[in-house]
Amino acid sequence: MKEKNILLAKAQLESSKKMEQEYRKLRKWNHDIENHLLSLSYLMDMKKYEEAAAYYTDFTINPSIPHSSDKTEPQQE
Numbered sequence: 001m002k003e004k005n006i007l008l009a010k011a012q013l014e015s016s017k018k019m020e021q022e023y024r025k026l027r028k029w030n031h032d033i034e035n036h037l038l039s040l041s042y043l044m045d046m047k048k049y050e051e052a053a054a055y056y057t058d059f060t061i062n063p064s065i066p067h068s069s070d071k072t073e074p075q076q077e
Contacts, residue, residue: 036059043052 036055039055040052043049043055
């Protein structure tokens with residue numbers, strides 16, 4: 001019974017770590033999207049429509065291109 005509880009606790013800990021990683025990814029994604037929208041809003045307010053269109057194309061059609069906000073987070077164990 002004790003071994004079962006230990007295995008269950010380890011599984012719960014692992015699941016919790018995975019959930020935390022997913023939560024961090026989601027927060028980063030939300031942060032990045034907010035920054036993209038703010039950048040687009042600024043460009044539109046400044047009537048820089050061609051730049052806004054190019055910016056939009058850059059981050060929607062070429063998502064593999066790193067943006068200034070793309071930084072790797074250190075892995076926590």
